[in-house]
Amino acid sequence: MNVIEINTVDAPAAAPYARLTEAQLRRAGEGRGLFIAESMNVIKSALEAGHTPVSLLTERRRLEEISSELGPLIGETPVLTADEEELAKLTGYRLSRGFLCAMERKPLLPVEEALKGASRVAVLEGINDPSNVGAIIRSAAALGMDAVLLAENCCDPLHRRAARVSMGAVFRVPWAALPCKAGNANAVDMSALRENGFFAAAAALTAGSLAIDDPSILRAEKLAVLLGSEGNGLCPETVACADSTVMIPMARGVDSLNVAAAAAVIFWTVAKK
Numbered sequence: 001m002n003v004i005e006i007n008t009v010d011a012p013a014a015a016p017y018a019r020l021t022e023a024q025l026r027r028a029g030e031g032r033g034l035f036i037a038e039s040m041n042v043i044k045s046a047l048e049a050g051h052t053p054v055s056l057l058t059e060r061r062r063l064e065e066i067s068s069e070l071g072p073l074i075g076e077t078p079v080l081t082a083d084e085e086e087l088a089k090l091t092g093y094r095l096s097r098g099f100l101c102a103m104e105r106k107p108l109l110p111v112e113e114a115l116k117g118a119s120r121v122a123v124l125e126g127i128n129d130p131s132n133v134g135a136i137i138r139s140a141a142a143l144g145m146d147a148v149l150l151a152e153n154c155c156d157p158l159h160r161r162a163a164r165v166s167m168g169a170v171f172r173v174p175w176a177a178l179p180c181k182a183g184n185a186n187a188v189d190m191s192a193l194r195e196n197g198f199f200a201a202a203a204a205l206t207a208g209s210l211a212i213d214d215p216s217i218l219r220a221e222k223l224a225v226l227l228g229s230e231g232n233g234l235c236p237e238t239v240a241c242a243d244s245t246v247m248i249p250m251a252r253g254v255d256s257l258n259v260a261a262a263a264a265v266i267f268w269t270v271a272k273k
Contacts, residue, residue: 001067002076006086013080016102017057022159026105029054033105035158040069043101045168053077054102059084062098105158111149111192114176118146119222120271121198123178125151125188125238126229127259133157134165135260136227141169143264144271148175149224151188187235188226190242198224202234202242203266205256209247212269217246225266230259 006014016025016034028034034054037043047053047070055078058066066079115121122140127133133155140148148157155162157170181187193200199220203212210217217223226242228234239245248257248265256262 036160037101038164042168045171047073049171052104057100109176111176114147114174121147123149123226130159130161132260134162136263138166138169139264141173143267187237198222200242201246202226204245209245212246
C-alpha cells in the first residue's frame with residue numbers, strides 16, 4: 001500500500017478530512033466534487049458502485065485491515081495514517097468506524113433515468129437531518145422502493161453521516177435531485193412525476209388523509225410517496241398539489257412518528273410484494 005504518515009492538520013493531503021466543510025467538498029477535486037465515506041462497509045459499497053478513491057485515512061493499528069479488505073480495490077491510492085490521538089485532533093472526532101475515504105463524486109443521475117422502470121418511489125422534501133436521510137434511503141433499499149428523489153432543499157445523500165447511516169444503501173438504490181417549484185423554494189416540483197404517470201401520495205396529517213394501506217393507494221400502478229421535514233412536514237402547496245394525502249393510523253394519542261420510522265412503515269406497506 002501507498003502509506004503516508006501525517007503529523008499535522010496542515011498536511012495538504014489531509015485537507016478533505018481536516019479543513020474542508022461539506023459544501024467545500026462538493027466543489028473540490030478539480031471541479032468533480034468529493035465526499036467522505038466512513039466505515040469499511042460504506043467505503044466498499046462506494047468502490048463497488050464505481051466511485052474513485054482519492055485517499056484513505058485510518059489509525060496506524062488498522063493498516064493491516066485496510067490491506068486485507070480493500071487492497072485490490074484501492075491500488076496505489078494514498079493511505080494516510082497516524083496514531084488515534086493525532087487523528088482525533090485532525091478530524092475533530094474519533095474514528096469510531098475506523099476508516100475514512102475521500103472519493104470523487106459521479107455525475108448526478110438524471111431524474112428520468114431514476115424513474116425508468118420504477119413503480120414505487122420516495123420523494124423527500126426539506127429533510128435536512130443527515131441521519132434521517134440516510135435511514136430513509138436504507139429503508140427504501142431494503143423494503144422494495146425503486147428509487148428516491150430528493151428536492152434540492154434536502155440534505156445531500158453523500159453527506160458523511162447520511163451515507164454512514166444508510167449502511168452504504170445510498171450506493172445501491174437509484175436517487176436523483178428534483179428542483180423546487182419556481183417561486184417557492186420550500187415545495188418540490190412534481191412535474192417529472194406527472195410526466196411519468198405517477199400517482200402522488202403526500203404523507204400529511206389532514207382531516208381527509210387515507211390510511212396508507214387504503215386499496216386506492218395500493219393499487220396505483222405507479223406510486224410516489226412524498227415525505228416532509230421532521231418539524232414542519234410537507235409544504236402546504238405540495239400537499240395541495242398531491243393526488244391524495246395518506247397517514248399511518250396511530251394509537252394511544254400519538255400523532256406521528258419520526259420521519260425515518262414513518263418512511264419504513266410506509267415503504268413496507270406500499271411496496272409491491
